Every structure is written in C-alpha cells, then in structure tokens.
Amino acid sequence: MPTVLLREMQKDQSGTITAVKVGGELGRRIRDMGIVPGTRITIMGRAPLYDPVAIRIMGGTLTLRNTEADYIEVEIA
Template sequence: MRTLKQVKCGETVSVVKLTGEGALKRRIMDMGITKGTEIYVRKVAPLGDPVEVNVRGYELSIRKSEAENIQVAG
C-alpha cells in the first residue's frame, strides 16, 4: 500500500486508511483527511518537506512524518 509521502506532484489519490496513534491520528482527521477523501498533491518542497496538497477545496501543508501515516490508492 502506498502512502501520501510516496505520491508524486500532480497526482490525485484517495485515502484508504489512517495509521498512527492518538493525537497524531486525531490531528490528521481534524485537517479533513478521512477515509475516502480525495487528495491532490500540488507540490513538494525542494528538500521534500513539507508537501502541499488540496483537500476538500482548501490548501494544506503536511509534514513527511504525517504523510507516512496516510495510506492512499489511485
């Protein structure tokens, strides 16, 4: 299973599963990233961190460490 960290610029993917524990998982869900949500990867910073994505019509920056906990398909 791929994670959001592995998705390339310009790809649109769908969230399959959130991994992680407690506060980290809650933080990701509070950003609007839940199972079935579509995520469009806008750009990746030159050194790879953070990743800019579009989720539910708004822009969001996510750290690589957080992106590793989001399993995606597509």
C-alpha cells in the same frame, strides 16, 4: 488500484485516502484536518528538500510533514 503512502506520491498525482494508520494526538490532529478515509486528494507540490508536501483536499490546501504523510495510505486514481 495500487495503494501507496502519501509521502510516495508525485506532484499532480491524485487519489483517495484509504486509511490513516496512527492513533493518539497525531491521529486526532490529522483527522481534524479532514484527512479521513474516502476523501479525495491531489498533490500540489513539495518544498525544495521534499518536506513538507502540499495537498489539495476539499477545496483547500494543506501542508504536511513527511513524518505525518507516512501514516496516510492513498489509493491512486
């Protein structure tokens, strides 16, 4: 299955996180939100200027800036 960056996914597209490729404070914050490899996500929508992106993860909805979404790799379902 193809792997893409979270930023490149379209609305209503689903997949499984394969990697979070950032360290430091930003990496810790992303992982603290539950965005870890093996977690299933769905793109819920985007703001009018495509930033931020809303994702459904573990029954909740989160929004991420595109600069954060650039570090998250997802295997498309």
